[in-house]
Amino acid sequence: MKLYEELAESLRQRIEQGFYAGGDRMPSIRTLVREHGVSVTTAQEAYRQLEDAGLVESRPKSGYFARVRCSTPELPRVGRPVRRPIEVSKWEDVLNMLGAETPSKVFSLGHAMPDFTGPTLKPLLKLWSMQARRSDMRGLEYDSLKGTEELRTQVARLGNHSGCQLDPDELIITTGCQEALFCALRAVTQPGDVVAVDSPCFYGAMQAIKANDLRVMEIPTHAETGLSIEALELALEQWPIKAVLVTPTCNNPLGYTMPESRKRDLLLLAQRFDIAIIEDDIYGDLAYAWPRPRAIKAFDTDGRVLLCSSFSKTLAPGLRLGWIAPGRYRTEVIHNKFVSTAASSTLSQLAVAQFIAEGGYERHLRKMRAQYQRNRDLMVNWLEQHFPAGVRISFPQGGYLLWLEFASEVDCVELNRELSDTQFRIAPGVLFSASGKYRNCMRLNFVNGLDRQTEEALLTLAALIDQRYAKAG
């Protein structure tokens, strides 16, 4: 064990023993140097380790603090989705949530827009602006079908963080992760096929399933360990499933990360039944633990995993930049990419590639991981205090979304309707089910922690629940 690791370890023990409570100031670098007889670099390195592990946070000009920690809350129950393949419905609800047809600004507690207002994203905007003024005007050209070499090279390099060996020449840049999922689905299925998904499941993926005339088999998930391998195995034995689509790392909406052993089990199962895995890793780089958890793709030996991701959650969705590492399905994916959009925006690719190459991406991630983890803790604590008794709360390991389960009488679709007099909206659980389940659940973002508007919205919601379901919980 290196010296800084020993130091980090002893500090970690003291935190876990309650020596430092959440929010307490940790010893300064100077104190550590004096008391432990180590160098400044060693002390700093120790704190960096603890920061990566999510145990301390640094506050500018004030030093290190033990995190506001909260123990795992009462978790949502494992869902009981329909036990056979069904067609996806709910498009009307999605359309409603997206606010596509409502011109007025509403404040959505459930939307999934990251925070891009911080200083660490400013350099990206500057690069974007500069790229627009390149004298060769490359931003105006048709991009190559698979994307610019600059960005593919950087994405391949970032793949190391998730344990993936990506070849820039195999990668295909897409217009967001949505296009990656869409092309992946089309590459591995025919109309009428069945696709298994983790349930609850991102509505964009399910609507893509619907649009391609596929049926969905919803597999229950555990709020901490994700997709039930056992349930999937049963389903595979019973139904002619062609692919499984999962978000195993920093899941949307539950926030769990599947343990590595379960990721491996999932892969083994896919091999045994010879099906493809569409792995949505869009929130993976926002895992609070660093180095981040490995992707299923990291263990893929026969190219059956199609890894889909984007910069929409880590940087900004307006970029519309995603990618896919398509494994053995490259031919099909590239045809689908061509016919759906021909090429992606050249200029934003060049800007993002340069931003990553200059270290801006990793700097930004470090900051956002810390911010979102802090916000999670604040939010979970707050919800436990202010929300109706009996509420169950997921405990995300990354990202900025969590899942709330209320008593079974609570109807979130109805609540949303009642909120329509206010400017507030929620993302009801039904969006995440093919079959209208999860009515008593909702997705909640904690991007901005408990700012005034969020707190006001949450209090309005809590009051509404109390009033309408007085006996509930």
Place this chain on the structure above:
Amino acid sequence: MKLYEELAESLRQRIEQGFYAGGDRMPSIRTLVREHGVSVTTAQEAYRQLEDAGLVESRPKSGYFARVRCSTPELPRVGRPVRRPIEVSKWEDVLNMLGAETPSKVFSLGHAMPDFTGPTLKPLLKLWSMQARRSDMRGLEYDSLKGTEELRTQVARLGNHSGCQLDPDELIITTGCQEALFCALRAVTQPGDVVAVDSPCFYGAMQAIKANDLRVMEIPTHAETGLSIEALELALEQWPIKAVLVTPTCNNPLGYTMPESRKRDLLLLAQRFDIAIIEDDIYGDLAYAWPRPRAIKAFDTDGRVLLCSSFSKTLAPGLRLGWIAPGRYRTEVIHNKFVSTAASSTLSQLAVAQFIAEGGYERHLRKMRAQYQRNRDLMVNWLEQHFPAGVRISFPQGGYLLWLEFASEVDCVELNRELSDTQFRIAPGVLFSASGKYRNCMRLNFVNGLDRQTEEALLTLAALIDQRYAKAG
């Protein structure tokens, strides 16, 4: 008749009588004022009219010149495509042409990239750069599903030029015209259906047909008047066709614009057989005549026309901005747009909207129309002189693409293979057919007129044809 119209008319007659040959200097504004006793404004307005009609061109600091005109060349023959619905093939050839897998820079005579190097596009880059630095960072947000209001408003306004009454709220912004076509096709068909197309037809549209498991019915076209209404009628009587996909204005690859009466006939036919029309208008604003020809959509009374277009040819393809006016198919189109890419790039929409609002788009168009028309004339003249006898050449009414038909023995796929030692490539006609027809044809761009590289490439090609097909022609 207004004074400037009278003056324009008398000048027009003198040009048509050969008084001024192509390339001759026209009387200066001062001369007109003196000789005709009109005001400077009137003289200028007269020239502006003649310019819009494509009869004169202005050269900076040297005044007005009669255009290099050439009479209609020997036109390509009407094709005889397969007389039944078939599946689309040729993806390998398209992939090859797109150069997706070849890293080295090749010079393609057939590609369809517009000229974006001129000064009239500079303001767009500046606006783009400025938008990236907006303090509200709107460029980073998820755009609304249907696109920014700013851009939809401008696109609706531009619709007036093509005679279309577009409602900004009905329009949907897409990631290029390719996505518009893709969503349109998916909105009006089910797998297995038949779609009629004008043949030769843009390969991107045909590959989208292939990807959606549709079959294609190729309808012959005339090099001047476009799609054969008669042949389409016969096909409609015989086959269960669901939609017709056409590029009736400044067609790619032939360059024709269907006369308005034929556009109306096409619409009547679609009404009679109750099918949808997918109208690709991507080159429409580059018609040499101004005001530009009206779109079929202009006559649409029952919402059966899905108008698809983009800024890829008029401004720059790297923007990846298109749109669709989906008529009665809006619900289906918006679902397809959501599942394929969720949203389009926000920042470029804002930049383009501002560019249009400030008059930059129309300024740029005026310049490009004149440039492309001049280049057409130069190119057609040159081809008639230097190309093998018997070559047939289309005579585009807009855009920057033409179609060459060689003697039937000439095999353009083979020529491309033989060119592989050089840096030059052509776009063989087979790309534009579902069934491998048009081997003796190719598409040629005249974006840059006869610059040195283009002339060198064309001479290489002509020599190759002469050598290989000595007896041909």
